[in-house]
Amino acid sequence: MPTDAAQIPANDGGTPSASAIAPPRQGALSHIRVLDLSRVLAGPWATQILGDLGADVIKIERPEAGDDTRGWGPPWMPDAAGQDSRVAAYYLCANRNKRSVTVDIASAEGQALIRQLVAQSDVLVENFKAGGLARYGLDYATLKDVNPRLVYCSITGFGQTGPYAARAGYDFLVQGLGGLMSVTGRPDTEAGGGPMKVGVALTDILTGLYAANAIQAALAARAHTGRGQHVDMALLDVQVACLANQAMNYLATGHSPGRLGNAHPSIVPYQDFPTADGYMILAIGNDGQFARFCEEAGRPDLAQDARFATNRARVEHRGELIPILRHLTTARTTAQWIAALESRAVPCGPINAIEQVFQDPQVRARGLRIDMAHAQAGTVPLVASPIRLSDTPVDYRLPPPPLGAHTADVLSDVLGMAPDAIDALRARGVI
Secondary structure (H helix, E strand, O other), rough: OOOOOOEEEEOOOOOOOOOHOOOOOOOOOOOEEEEEHHHHHHHHHHHHHHHHHHOOOEEEOOOOOHHHHHHHOEEEEEEEOOOOEEHHHHHHHHOOOOOEEEEOOOOOOHHHHHHHHHHHEEEEEOOOOOOOOOOOOHHHHHHHHOOOOOOOEEEEEEOOOOOOOOOOOOOHHHHOOOHHHOOOOOOOOOOOOOOOOOOHHHHHHHHHHHHHHHHHHHHHHHHHHHHOOOEEEEEEHHHHHHOHHHHHHHHHHOOOOOOOEEEEEEOOOOOEOOOOEEEEEEOOOHHHHHHHHHHHHHHHHHHOOOOOHHHHHHOOOOHHHHHHHHHOOOOOOOHHHHHHHHHHEEEEOEOOOOHHHHHOOOHHHOEEEEEEEEEEOOOEEOOOOOOOOOOHHHOOOOOOOOOOOHHHHHHHHOOOOHHHHHHHHHHHOOO
């Protein structure tokens, strides 16, 4: 596999030199090849996880156009001269550790190339509409005969079955349909009340996480059975599953939870509070923490008040307690509260802008920003993987690739095609 981009973790708040880079080790999935026919976010998020874990991910893209997110800007990354590189920041977020190969799957020759690659692959990930690849002969029913060991993961909005199966699905639509927006945002009775989506495409990201987990489960099963299988992932299924305690609150009571802004339905106080210079979060999870907060705030009597002494009582009387606490918290700055409350083991924290996130000493110490050399944009900053493995660590081998950058390499290395055969395919517009 290519190693033209080195791992560059920033684990001490700076950017280490090449001499500080440890020799590469085999990734946990370095024996796995993934054929990625997905685009935008959920599928690419899943395959980036597999790539970070060492898999050889071959990203199949449309000639000339590529993944939709290549055009989703601004912002665009500047090149080494500070000019617009036309490399979209969105595309960069989900496509490292992949090799880009352009193939026209609408052509018979392109379909034949995909089938040849399938024969040499362990996993295929796609996010076409349900049944969309059948017309190209690239559906699971067809490809399992080409490679019975293939793990074939389909990611759609609504799954392969059911009355909505033929519909296109998008994160925003599913956040609404799947109930997340009904519990996100301020209540209708408050200023600015109404349903609100999460600030990132969370349903797509969660689906990518579930898909990566399911794929690895299928690979583990294959090790025992020798057979691949079809993984059917749906954004709606994932969104409903991730309603978690809010779903159980409904199932237990028959009543739909409402929007509480930043408050928690079952824990009080567990929300944002104003300070002298902004806001902070209190995440008080038990009665002892509440008592210590009240002592620090100069109101130990609140923890003795029958209305507030227990979490159950505080939930029942939140309308009385929260205004009292909001008045108390304005007496100090956010930094003063955090310093005081951390010394008393009371969970609290700031509400950071993303700029502040990447300046945070813990974020810097954990190396959550990396920088990689890029053919078009010079050096690109990326967000590191959060996965920490002691023996088979995540490896950053390849930056998000330019469109078709590895077409010839893959056709030569994986399929053994000669240069003149590759040139002929390119001349005919197949690649």
